[in-house]
Amino acid sequence: MDLKQPAKDAARVLTSYLTYQAVKTVLNQLKETNPARAYWLNNFSTKEALQDGETYLSSLLKENVELAMRIMLVRQDIAEGICEFLPEMVITGIQQANIEHRRQHLERITQLGDGEHALESELPGDADVAQKPAIDSDCFPEQA
Amino acid sequence: MDLKQPAKDAARVLTSYLTYQAVKTVLNQLKETNPARAYWLNNFSTKEALQDGETYLSSLLKENVELAMRIMLVRQDIAEGICEFLPEMVITGIQQANIEHRRQHLERITQLGDGEHALESELPGDADVAQKPAIDSDCFPEQA
Numbered sequence: 001m002d003l004k005q006p007a008k009d010a011a012r013v014l015t016s017y018l019t020y021q022a023v024k025t026v027l028n029q030l031k032e033t034n035p036a037r038a039y040w041l042n043n044f045s046t047k048e049a050l051q052d053g054e055t056y057l058s059s060l061l062k063e064n065v066e067l068a069m070r071i072m073l074v075r076q077d078i079a080e081g082i083c084e085f086l087p088e089m090v091i092t093g094i095q096q097a098n099i100e101h102r103r104q105h106l107e108r109i110t111q112l113g114d115g116e117h118a119l120e121s122e123l124p125g126d127a128d129v130a131q132k133p134a135i136d137s138d139c140f141p142e143q144a
Numbered sequence: 145m146d147l148k149q150p151a152k153d154a155a156r157v158l159t160s161y162l163t164y165q166a167v168k169t170v171l172n173q174l175k176e177t178n179p180a181r182a183y184w185l186n187n188f189s190t191k192e193a194l195q196d197g198e199t200y201l202s203s204l205l206k207e208n209v210e211l212a213m214r215i216m217l218v219r220q221d222i223a224e225g226i227c228e229f230l231p232e233m234v235i236t237g238i239q240q241a242n243i244e245h246r247r248q249h250l251e252r253i254t255q256l257g258d259g260e261h262a263l264e265s266e267l268p269g270d271a272d273v274a275q276k277p278a279i280d281s282d283c284f285p286e287q288a
Contacts, residue, residue: 007226011233072242082151083231089155098216
């Protein structure tokens with residue numbers, strides 16, 4: 001699996017998210033010090049505008065240089081402060097989430113196998129499950 | 145600035161994005177090997193459903209265990225393959241983007257200062273710019 005493009009895309013998404021975090025941080029600071037400017041920035045920073053961090057900053061630079069420069073500095077600070085921890089947080093997080101999903105699934109099919117707690121109405125009935133290996137019980141959705 | 149919560153939030157966003165990447169990868173594989181199942185998975189994986197990777201996987205586990213397990217494995221592979229490179233990619237990327245934004249801004253205000261290329265109709269006129277330090281020329285939007 002070629003991972004160059006996924007890595008670039010993930011970096012782009014993360015950068016846009018850090019830009020959003022920086023906007024949120026500056027907004028919270030402005031609410032204390034300059035509510036009128038906070039109001040203006042809040043209106044400028046719609047969800048659509050923040051989808052792409054670089055386009056957002058380009059537009060903001062044309063409207064308010066000071067705020068744009070401040071957000072650029074804050075997002076760099078946040079990036080330098082958190083990025084080194086992200087790989088372990090994400091990889092460990094995914095491993096643990098995967099284990100938890102498997103555990104919940106096993107618990108569900110075991111309960112179904114007992115014939116006492118058929119929690120999932122959309123799954124095949126108990127008799128059906130009993131005739132097949134548990135892991136395959138809901139493998140195959142209707143073919144479209 | 146407390147960065148614990150931003151780090152957690154960024155890890156969550158990145159995890160959801162890697163889940164989306166994994167779904168895209170599995171979809172592309174299925175298009176070759178099992179178009180009917182690719183069609184089903186594509187319908188199941190709406191943009192809304194993919195907003196939260198864990199909720200998406202929980203739902204998919206109840207509909208199609210095999211596909212859910214496969215996506216969980218693929219996202220772990222992608223995470224382990226790209227996460228170590230992300231901190232440098234993101235930090236360097238942000239530094240370079242910030243430099244580029246500043247360069248473009250300087251170029252714009254220099255051109256405006258020339259009085260020859262007033263590219264930005266929304267910026268103050270040339271005379272206005274000439275009377276103030278360039279960096280402040282468009283700092284203050286109308287106070288709302």
